[in-house]
Every structure is written in C-alpha cells, then in structure tokens.
Amino acid sequence: MALLGEEDRAILEERFSQEMDREVELLFFSRGSYHQQEVIEFPAEMAGEDQDLIPQACGISYQLYREVAALSPRLTLTLQDLDTPAGLQAALDLGLDPLMLPAMAFRAESMAGRSRFLGIPVGYEFATLIENVIDLSRNASNLSSETRVALAALNQPAQIRVFVTPTCSFCPSAVRMAHQMAMFSPHITADIIEANEFQELAERFYVYGVPKIIVNEKVEFEGAVPEKVFLSKVLAATN
Numbered sequence: 196m197a198l199l200g201e202e203d204r205a206i207l208e209e210r211f212s213q214e215m216d217r218e219v220e221l222l223f224f225s226r227g228s229y230h231q232q233e234v235i236e237f238p239a240e241m242a243g244e245d246q247d248l249i250p251q252a253c254g255i256s257y258q259l260y261r262e263v264a265a266l267s268p269r270l271t272l273t274l275q276d277l278d279t280p281a282g283l284q285a286a287l288d289l290g291l292d293p294l295m296l297p298a299m300a301f302r303a304e305s306m307a308g309r310s311r312f313l314g315i316p317v318g319y320e321f322a323t324l325i326e327n328v329i330d331l332s333r334n335a336s337n338l339s340s341e342t343r344v345a346l347a348a349l350n351q352p353a354q355i356r357v358f359v360t361p362t363c364s365f366c367p368s369a370v371r372m373a374h375q376m377a378m379f380s381p382h383i384t385a386d387i388i389e390a391n392e393f394q395e396l397a398e399r400f401y402v403y404g405v406p407k408i409i410v411n412e413k414v415e416f417e418g419a420v421p422e423k424v425f426l427s428k429v430l431a432a433t434n
Contacts, residue, residue, distance in 0.1 A: 211267035229253035305334035308377035314389025318361025336375035369406035
C-alpha cells in the first residue's frame with residue numbers, strides 16, 4: 196500500500212525538481228526486520244512506547260521515507276540497521292539513543308550540526324520534513340544576520356529537543372527554527388520528538404503542551420516564539 200497519493204507525489208516531485216540544488220541524505224535507523232513490517236494502514240498517530248508498536252512505527256516511517264526519496268535523484272535514503280556493527284556505530288557517532296526508534300538523521304554538506312526526527316513524520320511534521328530537505332539542498336535559511344553572528348560565536352554544545360504532535364499547527368515554526376540553527380552551527384543538535392510516540396520521555400520533561408522546547412535540559416519554553424526569543428533561550432542554556 197502506498198502512503199503518498201498520486202497528487203501528493205506529483206506536487207512533491209515538481210517541488211524537488213524546481214527547488215533542490217544539492218544532494219541530501221536521510222539516514223534511517225531501524226533494528227533487524229522492523230523496517231520490513233507490512234504497512235496495513237496509515238494511522239493519523241500512534242500513541243505509546245509499547246515495544247510491540249515500534250516495528251510497525253519503523254515500517255511506516257521507512258516506507259514513507261522511501262516514497263519521498265524516490266521523488267528526486269538528489270534525495271537518497273540510507274538504512275542503518277542497529278543490529279549490525281556499522282549501523283550501531285553510525286548511531287553512536289550521531290549521539291543517537293539506539294532505543295529511540297524510529298529515528299532519522301539528515302546528512303548534507305550544508306548541515307554543520309545535527310538534525311534528527313524521532314517518530315513517524317505525519318501531519319504537520321510531514322510538511323516540515325519536506326521544507327527541511329529543501330532548506331538543506333539549497334543551503335538556505337531564514338535566520339537573521341544577528342542570529343547568525345550569535346551562533347557563529349557559540350562554542351558550547353546545545354541540544355535542542357522540540358516535542359511535537361501531528362496536529363499541532365504551531366509546531367512547524369519551532370521545528371524549522373531548531374533545524375536551521377543546527378544547519379548553521381556545528382555545536383547544535385536539533386531533536387524533533389513526536390510526543391505521542393515517546394510518552395516516557397515526554398513525561399520526564401513535563402510535556403503538557405506543544406511545541407515544548409528543552410535546551411540542554413536547563414532551559415525550557417513552550418510555543419511558537421519569535422526567533423530572537425528562541426535564540427536567547429539557546430544561548431542561556433550554554434552559559
């Protein structure tokens with residue numbers, strides 16, 4: 196069963212053709228045969244961290260990423276099996292928790308830091324995935340010159356966790372902000388986390404509303420805040 200409809204594929208193929216300039220690689224992390232799970236239905240969302248749901252979530256995510264990657268020769272998908280030494284090493288090199296599945300990491304020449312998505316990219320976050328791919332391919336962002344100057348001076352690591360849900364219309368702006376900061380600074384890691392799928396982690400950080408952003412487990416805030424405010428929180432967490 197295809198997850199993308201014909202109209203959606205045609206729209207995305209045209210966008211990629213017109214807007215992608217450089218290659219972007221999606222590194223998909225799975226385990227064993229998880230990614231080979233047959234997709235019977237495309238759920239609006241999957242709740243919980245039940246181990247029985249992880250193979251299905253990996254199967255859905257992998258198929259979705261495959262369908263997206265097939266729409267452009269400049270977009271590739273690489274499977275990293277955590278049950279192999281190479282796949283596990285790739286996860287460790289990126290600082291990924293092997294238990295946090297499904298997971299995908301962006302790789303491109305324009306990515307100075309790290310940007311990852313944990314969970315199934317559905318709803319508003321699917322649109323954000325597409326925009327992030329195009330940003331990387333074009334090496335373009337909307338960050339102001341003031342933000343770029345501040346990030347260029349950053350010399351301490353900043354892990355930005357952005358908790359989202361598929362139906363949150365305010366989440367994409369926070370996701371794009373974190374992703375673009377990771378594009379610019381080698382010290383920034385942006386983790387986009389689907390809160391419904393990682394409830395234990397969401398409870399640990401008291402996620403009662405989204406987007407919920409936590410930087411270095413020191414500074415936290417909610418909502419689609421202006422770029423200047425977002426930057427100030429990141430800088431405060433690195434001091």
